[in-house]
Amino acid sequence: MIFREATPADADFLTDVLVAAVNWSPEWKEKSRRRVLAAPDTGHYIAGWPRSGDLGVVAEADGTPVGGAWLRFFPADDPGYGFVAGDVPELTIGVVAGWRGRGVGRSLLRAVEARARAAGVRRISLSVERVNFAQRLYLAEGYEVVGAGSRDSDTMVKVL
Numbered sequence: 312m313i314f315r316e317a318t319p320a321d322a323d324f325l326t327d328v329l330v331a332a333v334n335w336s337p338e339w340k341e342k343s344r345r346r347v348l349a350a351p352d353t354g355h356y357i358a359g360w361p362r363s364g365d366l367g368v369v370a371e372a373d374g375t376p377v378g379g380a381w382l383r384f385f386p387a388d389d390p391g392y393g394f395v396a397g398d399v400p401e402l403t404i405g406v407v408a409g410w411r412g413r414g415v416g417r418s419l420l421r422a423v424e425a426r427a428r429a430a431g432v433r434r435i436s437l438s439v440e441r442v443n444f445a446q447r448l449y450l451a452e453g454y455e456v457v458g459a460g461s462r463d464s465d466t467m468v469k470v471l
């Protein structure tokens with residue numbers, strides 16, 4: 312397994328990751344890739360990848376991408392679900408279904424944080440549904456709940 316910087320050529324794979332992150336719950340009706348990209352509140356996580364300020368990591372096993380994590384800054388007039396401030400980028404993360412629960416997500420998180428730290432980023436935010444086990448990973452990795460994003464989700468922040 313290697314963890315490398317995400318490049319413009321990863322746009323398609325990172326879109327897959329976004330679609331998987333949006334559809335994380337098997338109990339919900341799945342949103343198509345087209346719908347995820349067309350809806351501004353989800354499409355803006357990957358639109359135009361890479362934008363200035365974007366920073367991402369891809370996990371590869373035998374040359375095949377198996378997970379990705381990236382950070383994107385949003386302005387206050389086009390906030391992400393986990394928006395806290397214009398200078399705090401928001402995390403998107405996902406691991407290909409067959410590779411989940413094997414430590415890839417935790418390693419991706421640490422890898423993207425290391426790159427963010429090196430780039431001078433001081434805080435990272437994210438939004439997570441409270442019933443998503445991913446929240447336990449974020450808590451274990453030092454993210455704190457700073458507010459409720461919606462009835463069912465929390466906004467979390469990690470100070471790097």
Ligand SMILES: CC(C)(COP(=O)(O)OP(=O)(O)OC[C@H]1O[C@@H](n2cnc3c(N)ncnc32)[C@H](O)[C@@H]1OP(=O)(O)O)[C@@H](O)C(=O)NCCC(=O)NCCS
Nearest residue numbers: 332335405406411412413414415416417439444445447448
């Ligand atoms: C969330 C996600 C990125 C985590 O990556 P992962 O590689 O599966 O996670 P890891 O193997 O690194 O596990 C990290 C922690 O998550 C939790 N976890 C992982 N798999 C779990 C499972 N099946 N059930 C419950 N908890 C689980 C555990 O707390 C685990 O820590 P531990 O190994 O000390 O027990 C990945 O599962 C995923 O892509 N899920 C679908 C998309 C999604 O939900 N994205 C996040 C949206 S906010």
